[in-house]
Amino acid sequence: MMAKEFEAAGMPVAYLTTLDGLARSVGAPRIVRGKAITNVAGDPNLRPSDERALRKELINKALKALTTPVNEPTTFD
DSSP, rough: HHHHHHHHHTTOOOOEEEEOOOHHTTTOOOOEEEOOOOOTTTTSSOHHHHHHHHHHHHHHHHHEEEOOOOSSSEEOO
């Protein structure tokens, strides 16, 4: 998995996925839970302003994950 290789090179990675169990099993260091399998980083059923807020929330979670030191796979909700 690329995330582990980047981490080994000293670059933190936040892995956005809805399959957090799979990400954990392959050793992804920072796992950010996405919205749904079909739309990980959004929701086409939302109004545009609400979808933008959802995406902003996911990005903020990922940024928090990137600045959090971890020693094992960690899920950020």
